[in-house]
Amino acid sequence: MTILHLALAGDWAEAARAGEYRVSTLGRTLAEEGFIHACADLDQLRGVAERYYTGVTEPLVVLTVDQGRLGCPVLLEVPPGAEEAFPHIYGPLPVEAVVSVSPFAR
Template identity: 75%
Template sequence: MTILHLALADDWTAAVDAGEYRVSTLGRTLAQEGFIHACADLEQLRGVAGRYYGEVTEPLVVLAIDEELVGCPVVREIPEGAQEAFPHIYGPLPVSAVVQVTPFRR
């Protein structure tokens, strides 16, 4: 199954150089949050973009992630205040698990 993550383009570039991605969400690392936030589909991703990335002027990319290649637990959880489950990646994301990178357009 493919899941999605919205990332700053610069964070993704740094991850490619490092071999793994360790950003949980805007301004928070995997170490700080305990997991990497992801979305089940484009509808969820657009909602996240509107709620949390509306003021971001830096380029954003959508990471399409092959869940089977992640190599750590991916757990669908309902965040506090939400009504739907979101996939959370409980470990660093290997760049090899990202099967497509697309510029995000609002």
């Protein structure tokens, strides 16, 4: 199963050098949040972008993640105030689990 994550291009570039990605969401790390926010499909991703990334001027990228390559749990959870479940990655995201990186166009 593939899942999606919206990332700042600079955060992804840093992760590619380090070998793993540890940003949960805009301005929050995996250590602070406890998991990495992800989306099940493009509709969820667009909704996240509209709700949380409207003021972001840095380029964004969509990470397509192969869940089978993660090596950590992924749980579908309904965040407070949401009406649908989102995948949450409970561990760092290894660079090798990312099968594609695409620019995000608004």
